[in-house]
Amino acid sequence: MKVDPITLEVIRNRLIAASRDIRRTVERAAYSPVLYEVVDFSCGIFDSEANTIAETPGLPSFLGSLGYAIKSTYHTIGREKLKPGDVVLCNDPYNGGGTHCPDIVVLCPAFYEGKIYGWAAFRGHTVDMGGIYPGGWYSNTTSVFQEGFRLPPVKILVEGEPNEDVFRLIGANSRVPDAVLGDIRAMIAAVRTGSRRFLEAIEKYGLGVMLGALQQILDQGERMSRAAIRCIPNGIYSAEAFLDGDGNDDMPLDEELRLKVTVIVEDDEITLDFTGTDQQSRGPMNVPEPSTICASRYAFKIVTTPNLPSNEGFFRPLKIIIPEGSLLKAQFPAACAMWPTPTNVIPDLVLKALAPAIPDRVRAGHFGDCMANFIYGTDPRTGRYYVCAEGDAGGYGGKPDEDGECALFCMNLGDTYNVPAEVEEVRFPWRVERFELIQDSGGAGRFRGGLGARRDYWIIGHQAGLTVTTDRVNCCPPWGLFGGKDGRPSITVVYRNDGREERWRKISNLPLAPNDVVSFETGGGGGYGSPLERAPERVLQDVINGYVSGEKAREEYGVVIEENQMIVDIKATNEMRRKKREGFPRQGKCTVQKHAQT
Numbered sequence: 001m002k003v004d005p006i007t008l009e010v011i012r013n014r015l016i017a018a019s020r021d022i023r024r025t026v027e028r029a030a031y032s033p034v035l036y037e038v039v040d041f042s043c044g045i046f047d048s049e050a051n052t053i054a055e056t057p058g059l060p061s062f063l064g065s066l067g068y069a070i071k072s073t074y075h076t077i078g079r080e081k082l083k084p085g086d087v088v089l090c091n092d093p094y095n096g097g098g099t100h101c102p103d104i105v106v107l108c109p110a111f112y113e114g115k116i117y118g119w120a121a122f123r124g125h126t127v128d129m130g131g132i133y134p135g136g137w138y139s140n141t142t143s144v145f146q147e148g149f150r151l152p153p154v155k156i157l158v159e160g161e162p163n164e165d166v167f168r169l170i171g172a173n174s175r176v177p178d179a180v181l182g183d184i185r186a187m188i189a190a191v192r193t194g195s196r197r198f199l200e201a202i203e204k205y206g207l208g209v210m211l212g213a214l215q216q217i218l219d220q221g222e223r224m225s226r227a228a229i230r231c232i233p234n235g236i237y238s239a240e241a242f243l244d245g246d247g248n249d250d251m252p253l254d255e256e257l258r259l260k261v262t263v264i265v266e267d268d269e270i271t272l273d274f275t276g277t278d279q280q281s282r283g284p285m286n287v288p289e290p291s292t293i294c295a296s297r298y299a300f301k302i303v304t305t306p307n308l309p310s311n312e313g314f315f316r317p318l319k320i321i322i323p324e325g326s327l328l329k330a331q332f333p334a335a336c337a338m339w340p341t342p343t344n345v346i347p348d349l350v351l352k353a354l355a356p357a358i359p360d361r362v363r364a365g366h367f368g369d370c371m372a373n374f375i376y377g378t379d380p381r382t383g384r385y386y387v388c389a390e391g392d393a394g395g396y397g398g399k400p401d402e403d404g405e406c407a408l409f410c411m412n413l414g415d416t417y418n419v420p421a422e423v424e425e426v427r428f429p430w431r432v433e434r435f436e437l438i439q440d441s442g443g444a445g446r447f448r449g450g451l452g453a454r455r456d457y458w459i460i461g462h463q464a465g466l467t468v469t470t471d472r473v474n475c476c477p478p479w480g481l482f483g484g485k486d487g488r489p490s491i492t493v494v495y496r497n498d499g500r501e502e503r504w505r506k507i508s509n510l511p512l513a514p515n516d517v518v519s520f521e522t523g524g525g526g527g528y529g530s531p532l533e534r535a536p537e538r539v540l541q542d543v544i545n546g547y548v549s550g551e552k553a554r555e556e557y558g559v560v561i562e563e564n565q566m567i568v569d570i571k572a573t574n575e576m577r578r579k580k581r582e583g584f585p586r587q588g589k590c591t592v593q594k595h596a597q598t
Helices: 005-029 066-076 164-172 177-205 207-229 289-304 340-354 421-427 536-545 550-557 570-580
Strands: 041-047 052-055 087-090 103-112 115-125 154-158 235-243 257-266 269-273 318-321 373-378 385-390 430-437 453-459 464-469 491-495 501-504 506-512 517-521 594-597
Touching: 005 041, 005 052, 005 115, 005 177, 005 207, 041 066, 041 177, 052 207, 066 087, 066 103, 066 115, 087 177, 103 177, 115 177, 115 207, 154 164, 154 177, 164 177, 177 207, 207 269, 207 289, 235 340, 257 340, 269 289, 289 318, 289 340, 373 517, 385 421, 421 430, 491 506, 501 506, 536 550
Parallel strands: 269 318
Antiparallel strands: 041 052, 041 115, 087 103, 087 154, 103 115, 235 257, 235 594, 257 269, 373 385, 373 464, 430 453, 453 517, 464 506, 491 501, 491 517
């Protein structure tokens, strides 16, 4: 049925509002800060064939693979065995989950007159689903069997009634069952709300109008996507990057992992070909296929229609080629706890490849990793075990017409937030000693990279454990474009109570003693364009704001500042820049782009 434009927009926005209701329910009912503060989840409305129809801001790395969970439910449980009131849960990375064990998917079908016409879907991070150490995110696993309790699609509610067997199984396999089961109950309430909103739209507008609107929403998405692709010159564009090994606790650098993408633009279609990417690793830096597809779609959306709400139709012109058994299409039972690390690089890599074709629509590399960290132990105030899961925010790359953003979460984490210091200090036994931007962390450029951030925790009154994962430190720091300098990479520093200092990229279950201080220091974004082309007045303002030191202003930008008066010495600056121009732009191993125009 053809739906008039006004009714179509009302239905489109009503379904977007339905997905927002899923989000609001979780934010209000969840037990764990990783959900109600960090918003480490995604949710959306899907049609009966698992096509995304509507979404709300959340993790791009979660949303794009929720359709895979619906299809896995059909395959594992069977469409014909689903009943009104059922709610499905899964987390198996290789059957319905598509990420890693701590990420829980909860799905609720929308039945109308005995038939499924839609789904409300949610994926969110839980603080512990078992595994060798608390948190479910590790740097040293070699098999998915080590990484946590896995569930293929199962009914957590059966025709509206709790399946207590599944609840008991989950509770028995978590170190913090009260928090995890409380979070899951919030997820269930949320998708039931979303499913009800979908049915309310059918009842208001009629089934025929609703089905017609769903089809038109997808078709419109496809048309807008194809029109945007036609603005990119036809060609074959390639880029590659390297990861700091396979994740095994700061292993030697001679085992770096290669990621490669070839972007083929042909009229109104794009192919992303990952041939040339290394084979799956022994450690946990492997990616189940749905997550690679999700990250690829995110990259595609950035360069085509970044400001439009997403649906499945936008991705019809996109083809993705992933070699079997590669790092980005790992085979069971490969460890995959650190799947976000490779997928975080994919959007950056696609932008790097397309930079020669669309220099006015790309940016330099961002800090490039979730910098996931987990602190856990027994709270001396309550005697209860706790697990705190967080990411850290860093700098984004400079753009063609403005500086990169400071202290934003990585591309995989999307619209997430830090846990406020006040919440941290009430919920957990430590004190937030420092939370600030890191001077000189952004790569120099005509448009500077955004700054990373430093966040310090002082452990109080108990023995704790730490797991932290950071990448792109040694092999491939956040790269600059068109002569811009690389950003400073991320690092975690542990200041021991006896004066020792330890620096870690990746470590699992590191013991922390009372009065140790853990400092999470994220990287900055790469610069865009030669630093010698940055307006001296902008450099001066950066120095005044504390973003750039006077030393770096001279060294990187060739700007001489009279610090007593805080003014630019124009004559000395022009002379210094004249001497520095030879050798710019300079590009290193990770900033080389290959471009073959067809």
